[in-house]
Amino acid sequence: MTATIFKRLGGGTLALLLSSGASFAEPAHGIAMYGEPALPEGFTALPYANPEAPTGGRMATAEVGGFDSLNPYILKGSVPWQLSYLIGESLMGRSLDEPFTLYGLLAESIETAPDRSWVEFTLNPEAKFSDGSSVTVEDVIWSFETLGTEGHPRYLGFWEKVESIEETGERKVRLTFNTDDRELALLAGLRPILKKAQWEGKDFAESGLDTIPITSAPYVIEDFEAGRSITLKRDEDYWGADIPFRRGTANLDVIQLEFFGDETAAFEAFKTGETNFTREFNVARWESQYDFPRVRSGEVVLEELPHGRPTGMTGFVMNTRRPVFQDWRVRQAMIEAFNFEFINEAMTGGAQPRITSYFSNSPLGMDEGPAEGRVKEFLERWSDDLPEGAIEGYALPVSDGTERNRKGTAAALALLSSAGWVIQDGVLTNEQTGKPFAFDILLETGSSENASIIDMYVQALERIGITPTISTVDSAQYKERTDAYDFDMTYFRRGLSLSPGNEQYSYWGADFAETPGGRNLMGVKSPAVDGLIDLLLTSESQDDFVAATKALDRVLTAGRYVIPIYQWNISRIAYDADLHHPEEIPVFGDWPGWQPDVWWHEEVAEGETAASEEAGGESGTETAQ
Known part of the structure; x- marks a missing residue:
């Protein structure tokens, strides 16, 4: 499949990324960073989604660590990384099959200046928050201003480049930029939109577990146990179930995030069926420890998925x-x-x-x-x-x-010597100050693989007179x-x-x-x-x-x-055979927006496995023999 991905990148999708292409001069259903969107107006669904997928079932993942906040839009607190993708919704949605192309979500159309010095969005009249109230231009403007001034620092750089934001008509909002930056129009489309009324009289930047942000997304947080688990439920009244970008997505009724103290406990939870989806980042463990009974019986499918992303x-x-x-x-x-x-x-x-x-x-x-x-x-x-x-x-x-x-x-040692460090009595020492070379390595509890790597690294450093401390x-x-x-x-x-x-x-x-x-x-x-x-x-x-x-x-x-360290150009995933995904894998591969978004649950008949249905030649599916 890797060759197929690069063929797609080289022939069509990459051309969209690299061409000097056209700008929009009138409202359109989508926008690309360069060139034009690959999907036409009125498309049925994203190419890697199944618009006929049934709804129902659950996906439960095992996470290492914990959390003390449910607000992914502020700096304070530790928030599960998945929440911003699962409970958030923006004006536009990103296609994982194109380098940077957005299609209508809360906004039914987008318009930009020829030089992209401004962008204007027209809200979908059907757009609603999970409490049933309509998404308004006032909510959009408040969200941009609040995230840009009180939100996580990742929103700051964008907001500093906004000259003005204003209502320009019924359901219309326009942002004008103060700098030459063609990407800003697209970034505006990806800002999460929150409900202004929810935060009246509350300190947005200080919220945590006390306030769950109200958004317009397909999932809402139904229940949680601080630091231990989060249960998200599909909103049966979700407003956007039939817009093209959403067809064939949000098929699972329940998504659960279960938290464990370390990688070993998380893996055991998957082996016993407490959770039903996992990613494996260590190929040695993948090849040696995934022959447990549920794999041999066909209850669990093992799959390898290449992608066309940079290694990072x-x-x-x-x-x-x-x-x-x-x-x-x-x-x-x-x-x-x-x-x-x-x-x-x-x-x-x-x-x-x-x-x-x-x-x-x-x-x-x-x-x-x-x-x-x-x-x-x-x-x-x-x-x-x-x-x-x-x-x-x-x-x-x-x-x-x-x-x-x-x-x-x-x-x-030669490099350190040229920088003024020498070994004295077995300790690397600064020639001028006489102080030893010392530093601390900070690790997070539960990261056993990183701890093992660092243990070997420390032994190597000791050979050149350095004994770092490790703080977990x-x-x-x-x-x-x-x-x-x-x-x-x-x-x-x-x-x-x-x-x-x-x-x-x-x-x-x-x-x-x-x-x-x-x-x-x-x-x-x-x-x-x-x-x-x-x-x-x-x-x-x-x-x-x-x-x-x-x-x-x-x-x-x-x-x-x-x-x-090592790269992961192949995603290794394991999941219950009752979970399914479409055969077509996007260029971005296993990436937020693909899982759990386009997956669905469907009982597998006795004697069958999900792998036999999904192999399709390029998916790289492996089954236990």
Whole structure:
């Protein structure tokens, strides 16, 4: 299926992403970042949804950790990541089969200026909140203003680029922007819309478990036990069940999120049938521990799904706000000492390749070797700010796979020596201050895989005279500390899309490096990074968009901010045979908007399995023999 995905990207969908295409000049049913939407007005359903799917049944997943808030739109509290997707609804909905295309949801149409300096939405007259009240322009304006001023910091950057928001007619709302940024019109379509009246007399930013946001989504929170479980119920009176974007979605009656203390307990819950869907991120465990009775009997289906997304970046991030990690040579030394080949063999049997850059596994990833052509031209604009290797070429070190990793150890010591660190009495010490090299690794309780990786890493660091401390804290403390950037090194994951845009500022833009609760965990403050993000946002040609992204990929990777681990270009999922999904898998693969959205429940006749119905050649379904 991987080849099929890239064929689709290369031939049609990617062309939408990269072409300099048309802008809308009148109300339309959808909008694309570049080019035009693939689906025509009045389409039946999304291509990866089944409009004939029955309703009913439940999906229950096992989550590690806990939660102390049900408001995913504010900074305070720890919220299950799924809630913003399950209970939230926006003016437009995103297709997972196109890099960045939106179709009508709460809004029945969208209109933009030719230069996208403004965008106007017309609300669907049928749009209603779960309490039966109509969604109004007043609710839309209040939601934008409140999220932009009191909401999570991720909404701040967008709101600062809004010059004005106003009602322009019956069911019409227009946003005018104060900066040249073609993506803003689409981002406006993705802002969640809340009910203004619910929050009168309440402190929106301080809410938690006491107030469940009222939205217009297909699911509502029916019940919860703080930190333990959340039950969501399908709204039988959901207003939008028959709009094209929603047909064949929200088929399950109940969605349950069950929380456990660690990965072992979560896996046991799935094995015994307490939960009925799980994702496996460790290929070694997938190959060795998924032969339990429910798999052998056919009650559970195992499936592997490739996707066309960039790898993103997963690993252990170094906080450059800390003096110890401000020198790139020190960060490279930490990467050299991380014996990936040995760790990968121990954790996955060597089956999962390493992430090589932020946008690898996609047409937007940097090329090997020296920069050339337009990529080089863009990089040279910031020649004084580039990290070592950005233009010349940078690649991660490769060890011989032995535990000693002599080559990597020697390289790490040489780099540390050049940065002013020497071993004295077996301890790496600063030549000028005489203080030992010390840092703390922050981990979240229950992350047993990360803990195992770090244990092996610490043993490697001890060979170069470094003995870091490890702090393991619960999910609430972990969020509090990472929100305040109170860590030296910690686990890091940033998923990236085929349409990088304004979110790149929040991930690694200088303006977000000190914003509490921001996503720039490494603390990047680079004119080159900011400038290249500007370029990709204002590009109107295929060459410039790709070149800007490839150049950004080079600067981030050569910046040596993260110690990358293995990639997940294949999603490994296991689920009860009574759960089903359409044969056609979107380009984004297993991604929010696909599961549980287009799944349904249907009893399987005795002797059958869901795999036999869904295999379809490309789905990669595996069944127990």
